[in-house]
Amino acid sequence: MPSNYPGFKHGADREAVSAARVKALESLLIEKGIITGNTVDSVLGHFETKMGPFNGAKLVARAWVDPDFKQLLLADCNAACEQMDFPAGMSGAEGEHMRIAENTPEVHNVIVCTLCSCYPWPTLGLPPYWFKDPTFRARVAREPRVVLSEFGVELDDSVEIRVWDTSAQIRWWVLPMRPAGTENMSEAELAALLTPEAMMGVAQVSV
Template structure:
C-alpha cells in the first residue's frame, strides 16, 4: 500500500508497488504489448480449441460484465457507508467482504480477484487514486475508466503535484488538507469514500447514491 502527499512526492511509486511485474488493465485499455495480454490470449485460444468456449461467448461475457460495471455500484457503497456506521467500519477494514454484502464482488472482466482498499476522505485528508504504469482500478465499482485516468499526463503528474492536478479538475483544497495518493496494482485497487455531502442529513440512501460521481470515487471531485 502506498501513500504520498504533495509535500513528499519524490518517492519511486513504481518500485513501491512492484509494478515491474505485468498486471491487468482495470480500465479497459488495450495493452496488447504486455506479456499478460499475450498469455491471456493463448489461454483463450487453448480453451476455444478444446471446445470449452468460443470467441463469441467470451465477447458476450465481457459485454455482460461491462453492463454491470458502473459507478452506481461504488456510489451505493458510499451511500451505505454514510448511513450505516457498522457497514462503514466493515468497508474500511475489508473492502472485499463489505462489497460482497451488496453483491458487487470486485473482479475484473477476466475474473481476476484483487484486494479492494477503500480510503476515506476526512476534514484533514483528501485521497486520490492512480495507476502509475497502467490504468488499474476497480472496474466493477467505478465503470470503465475515463480517458484522462489512462493518460500519461495524469498518471505522472498526480503523483508529483496532486494539488495542482486537482485544482485543474476544479477541486481547490485548503493548504492544511493533506493529499494522499494511492497507486493501484493488480493485487490491490483503491476506491475513495468521499465525505458525506453537507446539508444531506435528511436524504435517504437512494438519494445519497445519486449524489456520488465517478470522479468523487476516484478523488478528483468532492463527491
C-alpha cells in the same frame, strides 16, 4: 517545456490498421472456438449492468448512513461487498484486493495507477481515458494539488493530499465526504449523488 512543432506524426491510417488487426484476431479466435460471436457483446454488457460505479455508489451511500458498515468497508472492502446484493464475481477480475481511503476535512485522497491502469472494476467499472493517460499517471504523483485544481478540486493548503498508487496487489478507491444538506436523504438518494470521479478523488460530492 516540450515543443509544439508537428514534425512527427503517426500515419493517417493508424486507426484503420488497428481496426483491421482486431478484425483478423476476432475472426481467428471465433474460428478456433476461443471466443464466440457473442463474446464481445457479453463482456461489454457485463460492465454495463454488473460491474460499474453504481456498485461503488451503493457501498459509499450505505457507509454514510451506517457507521458499522463504514468501519467494515474501511477495514475489509471485499467483505463489505459480500454484504450487498451484488452479482457474483465481485472479488474476481481486478477486484481481488480492494481498499478504500476515507476523505476527511484534513485529508483528501486521490488514486492513480502510475504503471498502467489498475482500477477497482467491481466498484467503479472501467476507468476513463484520462486515468490511463501518461499525463495523469506522471503528473498526479508529482503535483497532485495542481492536477486536482485542473479537475476543479480546490483544496485549502492545510488539507493533506494522499496519492494512492492503485496496483495489481491492492486496488484503491476513495470514500468521499458526505456533503452538508443531505441529512434527510435516503440511501438511494445519496447513492445518486456519487460519481466515479468523486470515488477516484478528482471531484467533491455536491448536492
